[in-house]
Amino acid sequence: MLAVYAQSISRTDPLSGLVVGERPDPEPQQGWVEVELKAATLNHHDLWSLQGVGLPESRLPMILGCDAAGIGPDGQEVIAHSVIPSPGWSGDETLDPKRSLLSEVHQGTFSERFTVPAANLVPKPEGMSWETAASLPTAWLTAYRMLFTNSGVTPGGLVLVQGAGGGVATACIQLGAAAGLRVWVTGRDEAKMERAVELGAEAAFPSGERLPEKVDAVIETVGAATWSHSVNVLRPGGAIVIAGATSGDAPTKAELTKIFFRQLRVIGSTMGNRTELLRLAKLMQTAGIEPVIDSTYPLADARSAFERLESGENFGKVALTA
Numbered sequence: 240m241l242a243v244y245a246q247s248i249s250r251t252d253p254l255s256g257l258v259v260g261e262r263p264d265p266e267p268q269q270g271w272v273e274v275e276l277k278a279a280t281l282n283h284h285d286l287w288s289l290q291g292v293g294l295p296e297s298r299l300p301m302i303l304g305c306d307a308a309g310i311g312p313d314g315q316e317v318i319a320h321s322v323i324p325s326p327g328w329s330g331d332e333t334l335d336p337k338r339s340l341l342s343e344v345h346q347g348t349f350s351e352r353f354t355v356p357a358a359n360l361v362p363k364p365e366g367m368s369w370e371t372a373a374s375l376p377t378a379w380l381t382a383y384r385m386l387f388t389n390s391g392v393t394p395g396g397l398v399l400v401q402g403a404g405g406g407v408a409t410a411c412i413q414l415g416a417a418a419g420l421r422v423w424v425t426g427r428d429e430a431k432m433e434r435a436v437e438l439g440a441e442a443a444f445p446s447g448e449r450l451p452e453k454v455d456a457v458i459e460t461v462g463a464a465t466w467s468h469s470v471n472v473l474r475p476g477g478a479i480v481i482a483g484a485t486s487g488d489a490p491t492k493a494e495l496t497k498i499f500f501r502q503l504r505v506i507g508s509t510m511g512n513r514t515e516l517l518r519l520a521k522l523m524q525t526a527g528i529e530p531v532i533d534s535t536y537p538l539a540d541a542r543s544a545f546e547r548l549e550s551g552e553n554f555g556k557v558a559l560t561a
């Protein structure tokens with residue numbers, strides 16, 4: 240079958256190890272089922288994998304991809320939840336220290352057919368497009384948990400999203416606005432900042448700029464480049480919810496004094512659990528939210544999709560269709 244996989248690892252030139260080619264058909268293990276791919280979306284995670292983050296050479300070749308929607312057993316239309324708990328784990332799977340995401344230990348979703356634990360399938364809401372469904376399991380689920388489980392901000396509260404155009408960032412703007420939060424955004428690019436406002440952000444500011452008002456929470460996935468700004472813009476007692484560090488995880492200043500003196504909270508957030516994915520899918524349907532899809536490519540042209548994501552020029556999700 241046609242698949243998009245990592246053949247080798249390169250920290251400096253991740254796309255050099257990317258192959259679009261034939262891989263053997265998957266063979267579901269006990270309790271797992273096969274899904275026929277309809278659409279998948281890329282995440283920064285796929286670039287990290289090609290750089291060896293969470294994916295050692297010993298596991299190669301590895302089919303990439305955390306996100307997908309397709310046709311499950313008995314012909315149901317399904318979304319695949321990407322967090323794979325260890326055998327015997329019960330409770331919130333994001334707290335399982337031995338969990339993995341599809342494409343880390345088990346083969347990922349960028350192939351004509353892939354396998355997933357039967358318990359990880361979630362029904363695709365009726366009428367939802369394949370690209371929308373395939374956007375939910377990673378970026379959108381992460382945004383959902385950051386905003387609604389971890390930030391503590393209620394409707395009318397003010398949230399700053401660092402980074403205007405990323406998959407998680409655009410999801411936070413759309414979900415936050417739909418839920419009645421006031422959403423401010425920072426960006427490095429004027430056009431992306433304008434688009435963020437069109438999407439529902441109340442205001443957009445150049446990256447690092449002083450804000451007119453302190454915010455209740457910051458949604459942080461950029462990391463080192465924005466860390467000090469995230470600390471400085473919070474009201475006393477406010478929260479930084481952090482789920483990523485795209486620009487690096489070693490900021491020049493940790494800002495420890497400001498964090499304790501102003502009683503700020505730093506809350507780690509990773510993906511979301513199956514219940515949150517079900518609720519997210521329901522919210523998308525009832526609120527009529529359509530994720531911003533930057534571009535869509537056929538699976539056979541996945542290299543162009545990776546080039547688009549790597550360029551950083553995307554606004555919203557980059558999708559693949561089978």
Ligand SMILES: NC(=O)c1ccc[n+]([C@@H]2O[C@H](COP(=O)([O-])OP(=O)(O)OC[C@H]3O[C@@H](n4cnc5c(N)ncnc54)[C@H](OP(=O)(O)O)[C@@H]3O)[C@@H](O)[C@H]2O)c1
Nearest residue numbers: 283381402403404405406407427460464482483485509510
């Ligand atoms: N913990 C988890 O479960 C989880 C889940 C999903 C994602 N993540 C992590 O979250 C991060 C974002 O993921 P994604 O898929 O949304 O990535 P993406 O689509 O590639 O977006 C990258 C984002 O980072 C911003 N950015 C990058 N470098 C920057 C810099 N130097 N200064 C300011 N902004 C910068 C971009 O802002 P502009 O639009 O302004 O360029 C954009 O919003 C990644 O590190 C990913 O690994 C973690």
